Structures are given as structure tokens and as C-alpha cells.
Amino acid sequence: MKKSFLLLIIPLFFRLSLFAGEGMWIPMLLQQLNEKEMQEMGLNITADDIYSINHSSLKDAIVLFGRGCTAEIISDQGLLLTNHHCGFGSIQRHSSIEHDYLTDGFWAM
Incomplete structure (x- = not known):
């Protein structure tokens, strides 16, 4: 019983920083939040090429x-x-x- 309780409590004390670079991003905020990171990962186009309100884009x-x-x-x-x-x-x-x-x-x- 004690071991089970400890196994449940211990993860609460250790904050492991896990980040998945995926998911649903807010298109209008790509330039501010994600463009640099995406280009470091190999993106060859700009955030405006993906989403631009006033111009043609992937959207x-x-x-x-x-x-x-x-x-x-x-x-x-x-x-x-x-x-x-x-x-x-x-x-x-x-x-x-x-x-x-x-x-x-x-x-x-």
C-alpha cells in the first residue's frame, strides 16, 4: 500500500518538462509564437505564406x-x-x- 501511494505521489514532486512540437496552432499567431521554431525545424516558407488575412496563403x-x-x-x-x-x-x-x-x-x- 505504501509503495503504491509513493508511486502516485512522487511524480507530483518532480516536474518533468515534456514538450511535443505538434498540435493545433492558432494561425493568426504563427508569426509571433511559432515561426522561428518552425524555421529551425526546417520550414522554408514564412508564417505569412501559411496564414495571411489580406493576401493569398495556404489557408x-x-x-x-x-x-x-x-x-x-x-x-x-x-x-x-x-x-x-x-x-x-x-x-x-x-x-x-x-x-x-x-x-x-x-x-x-
Whole structure:
């Protein structure tokens, strides 16, 4: 009993500083809070390239897709990436017997 109690109490006395450099950051505060750290880790663009209220940035490439899913537009021709379950219904609705996009896929050239 004493050992169990000590094992529970000891971590309270030792503050281990653990930090995960990940998570959901506030886009409008990237420049103030995270830009320097991200560039030290290899980021090659600026915080304004990621999020800018007044100019085009990566925020403009993130879209709402389906019913609450997100997607990313990754080309100037509208190529869109999303999760399978997000696009399944839309792909199914655009399919027909002649063009079964769920089975055969679609090549947009």
C-alpha cells in the first residue's frame, strides 16, 4: 500500500518538462509564437505564406468538402485531396454504369 501511494505521489514532486512540437496552432499567431521554431525545424516558407488575412496563403487552399470534411487543393487545375470516406458519396453520385469511378477511378487530363 505504501509503495503504491509513493508511486502516485512522487511524480507530483518532480516536474518533468515534456514538450511535443505538434498540435493545433492558432494561425493568426504563427508569426509571433511559432515561426522561428518552425524555421529551425526546417520550414522554408514564412508564417505569412501559411496564414495571411489580406493576401493569398495556404489557408486559401483548405476547403470544406462533403459534410464537415476538409480537403486541400494542391494544384492550379483544382486537384483535390481528402480522406476516402469524405469523397465516397460524391464520387458515387457522379458515377454511372458506364463510368464507375469508385471501381475504375478518374483520370483528369
